[in-house]
Amino acid sequence: MSPDILVAGAGIIGTSIAWRLAQAGLRVCLLDAGKAGGEASWAGAGMLAPGGEVEDRSDWAEFALESRRLYPAFVAELAAESGCPIDFKELGAVEVAFAEAEWRALAERARKQAVLGVSSRCLSPVELRERVPLLGRETAGALWFPDDALVDPRQVMRALTACCRGRGVEIREGVRVTYFTLSPREALLETSAGPLTAGAAVLAAGAWSGEIPVRVNGAERPIPESFPVRGHLLGYLLDPGSLGPILRHGQTYLLQRANGLTIAGTSSEQVGFDRRLDRGIVRDIARRACELLPRLRAAGEPQPWLGFRPATAGLHPEIRRIEGAPLWLAYGHYRNGILLAPATAQRVSRQIIASSETDSQATAGTV
Ligand SMILES: Cc1cc2nc3c(=O)[nH]c(=O)nc-3n(C[C@H](O)[C@H](O)[C@H](O)COP(=O)(O)OP(=O)(O)OC[C@H]3O[C@@H](n4cnc5c(N)ncnc54)[C@H](O)[C@@H]3O)c2cc1C
Incomplete structure (x- = not known):
């Protein structure tokens, strides 16, 4: 059976989104070209430090402060659900x-x-x-x-993957996504393990995200470079x-x-x-x-x-839906992806859940 959502990239961003979606009862498949949590989310120092990072007013600054506020509850919930300690x-x-x-x-x-x-x-x-x-x-x-x-990002990743597995998320390591082909209600991902389909997809492949081509309704759709x-x-x-x-x-x-x-x-x-x-x-x-x-x-x-x-050209993350297609971008977290994971997961998962509820009401003829 096809999953509801395919997530490309199992760093802290993709994995925390997958966890939140699975908590809402969606069937999620998480794909990673290498090892889950094996790239920036393994390397990061783990400072949760608006004091060192936030200087000017911007949406990004507000978002960083919001994510910092979410952290204590995020870590407590992760540790309780996974049974893994988090420093x-x-x-x-x-x-x-x-x-x-x-x-x-x-x-x-x-x-x-x-x-x-x-x-x-x-x-x-x-x-x-x-x-x-x-x-x-x-x-x-x-x-x-x-x-x-500060937090230990490797322990956060261990807890996140345990929580995802515990909630039935399929984690497929060594599977590279090479193309997104989107129609209004379907995401087809070409991957090194063959084509995969779902109702929606998330692009959270960190620094590699901008390399993956996206086609919407038959036409190439440029996405911000990374x-x-x-x-x-x-x-x-x-x-x-x-x-x-x-x-x-x-x-x-x-x-x-x-x-x-x-x-x-x-x-x-x-x-x-x-x-x-x-x-x-x-x-x-x-x-x-x-x-x-x-x-x-x-x-x-x-x-x-x-x-x-x-990084992206503006050095701010791209967290949004691609217009007219069931694909969410969640990349470009640059120096602060460990800090921004809770707020990113909350924002993306809420949007996906709201859109899948609207779709199912439309199918049932109530919208
Ligand atoms: C030296 C260093 C120090 C840092 N210190 C901090 C800090 O103190 N605080 C902080 O908040 N942030 C810090 N960061 C930044 C933080 O680590 C990143 O912003 C964050 O880890 C990004 O997470 P991600 O999930 O987007 O990317 P990643 O962790 O890189 O995950 C992306 C995943 O996508 C996979 N992938 C790539 N291409 C494909 C494909 N085609 N198909 C499928 N999967 C694919 C990769 O294998 C990878 O596992 C630091 C980063 C570095 C390098």
């Missing part, structure tokens, strides 16, 4: 400035953020020491962002609980998982899907991280990894 901590973030000009820019950003509802306050030198005793340098100033949080922005991260082992809040300075950040894994980031390169670690970039992140937290120098060689942030 989620609402520890806040400290952002430091070392030069006066940096401090002025940071204070100005905080003023703009306050208007949007992102709260922060200045920390005195004593408060800074209390919150980050391991900080390595004198600062020109520091801000405290109480609402920033491209990868590669990022490196380094993992160190420190004593659990030794870092406290997220620590940020410019493009450098540090955060710690419950088990002591301390993650240092990051970099940003547009080099296509090149999976080779760049040793120069790894050294640069290590240098910046050790300057912030000298204790890392004694933590041994860090473990580096990289991933591909899914």
Whole structure:
């Protein structure tokens, strides 16, 4: 029997949408060209940090704040339904400035953020020491962002796939979607495992989404392009609980998982899907991280990894239905897909459920 919905891409976005749809009683099939949760959603650091990311008023900014508000309930529900533990901590973030000009820019950003509802306050030198005793340098100033949080994206993915399986979602790994052919009431997906049909489909293939051609009622329909922005991260082992809040300075950040894994980031390169670690970039992140937290120098060689942030031209996600066709776009979450997963899943699943209810009423002749 055909599923109601086919979801292309089993990263955090596709999988959380599939979970919400399955909770509503729809039959869902989740397809992934590789391994579920094997790409950006495996690589991500897991900061849920409007304080570091949201600066100007936009739909995207509102959406990020909404998703942050949804997170505690999202994680609690996932953990309860899957039985999988999820390392989620609402520890806040400290952002430091070392030069006066940096401090002025940071204070100005905080003023703009306050208007949007992102709260922060200045920390005195004593408060800074209390919150980050391991900080390595004198600062020109520091801000405290109480609402920033962090989560382990790999644990979220494990819980999401368990919840999906538990609700009967068929997860097909190693199946690449190569074409969407859409008519008003049907989605036909050409895939490496042959053609598949459903009443509707979701395109959530991260940085690869824009590569997949879409045809609507016999005519090619361009969709927004997507491209990868590669990022490196380094993992160190420190004593659990030794870092406290997220620590940020410019493009450098540090955060710690419950088990002591301390993650240092990051970099940003547009080099296509090149999976080779760049040793120069790894050294640069290590240098910046050790300057912030000298204790890392004694933590041994860090473990580096990289991933591909899914970007679009505007650097904002594409979350909407394709006009006149049963296809929803859910890609381009760039640096914030872990943060944006709950709100994306809520928005897309509600739209799909509402449209399938309208379709079934129309079939029954009540609309
Ligand atoms: C270094 C780094 C640090 C990050 N840090 C953070 C952070 O701190 N906080 C935060 O919120 N976000 C962070 N992000 C961003 C976040 O990881 C991404 O935005 C998010 O994981 C995107 O999820 P996704 O499901 O859209 O994409 P992905 O996780 O990439 O999933 C897409 C899936 O689609 C599959 N696929 C591809 N092509 C096809 C096809 N043709 N057919 C079927 N399947 C296909 C892939 O195999 C993949 O599994 C970071 C990213 C990186 C790289």
